[in-house]
Amino acid sequence: MANGRILVVDDERFFQELFRDVLTGAGHAVRTSSSAEEALEVLAAERVDLLLTDMVMPGLDGLGLIREARRRDPELEVVAVTGREDVKLAVESMKAGCSDFLTKPLEPGELLRVAERVLGRVRLRREHSQLLTENLEFVKAQALYRQGLQILATLDxxxxxxxxxxxxxxxxxxxxxxxxxxxxxxxxxxxxxxxxxxxxxxxxxxxxxxxxxxxxxxxxxxxxxxxxxxxxxxxxxxxxxxxxxxxxxxxxxxxxxxxxxxxxxxxxxxxxxxxxxxxxxxxxxxxxVGLRDRETGAYNLSYFVDYAGKEFYKARRYGRAFSLVVLSVDNVEQLRKEAGREPFRRLMRDLVAAVGRAVRDADILAKVSESEYYVLLPETDYFGALMFVRRATEEVRREASVRTMEERVPVLLSIGAASFPKDGEDFDELLHWARDRVQDQRGSLLRRLHLGDLEPGAFWELTDVLLSGSARLPDSSASARLQPDAELFAAAQREAAREIARDPRARGLLYVGLRTALAASPVRAALPPGDPAARAGDPSARVYLLGPRGTDAEAAPHPLVTEVYVDGDQRFAGHEFLLFLSERSAYALLAGPDGRTFHTSDMPLVDALVSKLQTAYDLQPI
CATH class of the missing domain: 3.30.450.40 (GAF domain)
Known part of the structure; x- marks a missing residue:
């Protein structure tokens, strides 16, 4: 037996109570209404499985009730009851959506059989709907599960x-x-x-x-x-x-x-x-672990190329930067001959390990040949790559086996960097520029005059070497000693400020050392204006003014400028300098006592001057 919720509609109270008693006795939940209008209110408020309605009633009759109820709920089961054996009325009620038709007077057993047959159909329809819903949910869950398995199977x-x-x-x-x-x-x-x-x-x-x-x-x-x-x-x-x-x-x-x-x-x-x-x-x-070179622990070239391809994909799709660094040991054969086979292998392992200490977890250091290595630096612009080159060089110079070897023969390490998309948008372009900068380092004054051997904080010693005539400069358009010029230093400051103004978001460092009070520096007036709050955390150029505090009134603060007071440092009384290092260019201008002047656009040399100045005065590297 399929128990259900039944609404009985009849304008005669006798039949309402008769139908209710018979159906309730069979276990059904029964509501009664005396009019079609009252029945429609019940149908609007409650769920009903079966509508049992008299056909002849005052006001809205049974046929009107059936049509309106079925319009609202096409799934509603309806049984019509009338006191007349009217074939035409029966046909109209069936057309309106009745499941069955009963005539008064009716037997209680017949009423129960019809109700239970109709309610059985309701139960089957609901079970079918529930199964269909469950199947749809199952299909959705299976589809989601399959997509989840696809995610789990992706290891890149x-x-x-x-x-x-x-x-x-x-x-x-x-x-x-x-x-x-x-x-x-x-x-x-x-x-x-x-x-x-x-x-x-x-x-x-x-x-x-x-x-x-x-x-x-x-x-x-x-x-x-x-x-x-x-x-x-x-x-x-x-x-x-x-x-x-x-x-x-x-x-x-x-x-x-x-x-x-x-x-x-x-x-x-x-x-x-x-x-x-x-x-x-x-x-x-x-x-x-499985893709590393046995001798040095660096990755092999095939893994590097595959990783670089993925980095190009990321950079192009999401507008990111990354850099390629080429490291070259220029005198490998000389080192092997001088050290012997095993000490040479140990030296190369230690050298690669030293470079490895400068890389991050996301960076990839790969061996190309015995004398050449590549480093991929994800999400690193050219200025960031320059900072890596500096750290890697310092780590190598601190390595004990390298220092021991250099007592007999120098370890000539040349490093060049190129960045995406600044220097190119494919691997061959980046490699071309990185190797071109390796060549620049080989030809730099830093290498030719052995200036890299000076201590990390020996800024003034390096300055004196470059200003004095004791060290003969090789013929080069990148570096030269100049005749005294009172306006040159101020003009260089203004030009450096204009370079920053061309692209204020480009990363860079400008150090200006002054003999006079910092407030009077020409660079301050030439810099682009800015809002300190808006520029907080902005990776733009930074300007450092070094010199005496002076007695003049302090200038208004500028968001790009940091003042470093060096009162009592006598070197500033006789020297002035400008060091500019950015993603696009490098320039240094040094002025000493008696008007001696030196300038250079040799990037390795400018970077060495910047590095030694930062060490000497405990300045932040970036």
Missing amino acids: GERLVDLALSVLARTTDAQGAALWVADEKGQLALRGYRGLVDRAALPVRVDPRDPAFADALRGGAPFLAPDGWGGEAFLVPLVADDEPLGLALLSDRARGRFGRDEHAAALVVADFTAIAVKNARRFQAVER
Whole structure:
């Protein structure tokens, strides 16, 4: 027996109570109404399985009730009851949607048989609908599971980011998506985005310890995105083994608003992605172990080329920069002959290990040949590559085996860098420029006059060598000693300021050493104006003025300028200097006592002057 909810409609109270008693006795839940209008109110407020209605009633009759009730709910089962054996009325009621037709007086057994037959159809239809719904949910779950397996099977980090973004957007109907993935320092770095996303509004990094995110990340559940990250948007954490590995943003649903179903689907995909990120890192670690050169521990060239191809893809798609560095040991044969086979192999291992100490986890150091190595520096512009060259050179010079070897024969290490997209947009172009700069280093005064042998903080010693006539300069258009010129130093300051103004966002360093008070420096007036609050954290050029405080009134602060007072340092009484190092150019102008002047655009030499000045006066390297 299929118990159900039945609405009995009859204008006669006797039949209402008769039908109710018979049907209630069989276990059905029965409501009664005395009019079609009252019945329609009940149908609007409650779920009914069967409508049992008299056909002849005052006001709206049974036929009108059937038509209106079926219009509202086409699935509603209806049985018509009348006191007349009217074939025409029966036909009209069946056309209106009745399942059966009964005539008064009727037997209780017949009423029960008809009700139970009709309610059986209701039960079957509901079971069929439930099975269909469950099958659809199962199909959706299976599709989501298959996409999750596809994510898990992806071990390449960049392809994983693209695939995860695609699946997240597709399963939630989001028009915009972005993904942050934890880097080697635990910060969540923006790795990819797609669709209707305002890239400028998204942070490059998210600190998982930030109070705005810490609790939500630990909770692991979707949460609303901060204002300004998108229109209607929510975030879902990527967590594996209680470790936050990423954060996904989904915004602007194409149809309707995000709801519980979209949040649940995003969380499932995020869980798959978090596990895949962890697996990809493990695979990469294992892969790197198997792709290293036995002698030096550097990666082999095939792995480097494959990794570089992925970096080109990322840089082009997301507008990122990266750099290629070429390291050349110029006198390999001489070193081998002088040291012997085993000491030479040990020297090369130590040299590569020293360079390896300057690289980050994301950087790739690869062996090309016994004398040449490549380094790939992701998300590093040309200025950042110059800083790496300096660190790598310092690490090599500090290596004990290198210092021991240089007591017998110098280790001639030349390093050149090129960056994407500044120097080129394919590997051959970058390699050409990097090797061209290797050649520049080989021909630099730093190499020719053995000036690199001076101590790290020996800025003034290097300055004196370049200004004095004791060291003969080779013929070169890049470096020269000049005749005294009272206006040259001020003109050089103004030109350096104009260079910064041409592209205020280009990274660079300008050091100006002055004999007079810093407030009077011509460079200050020539610099472009700026708002200190707006420029906070902006990777633009920085200007450092070094010299005595003086007695004049202090100049108004400038967002690009840092003043370094060196009161009592007698070297500034007789010297002036300008050192400019940027992504595009390098220039140094040194002026000593008696008007002696030296200038150069030799980048390795300018970088050496900058490095030694920073060490001598404890200035930040960037």
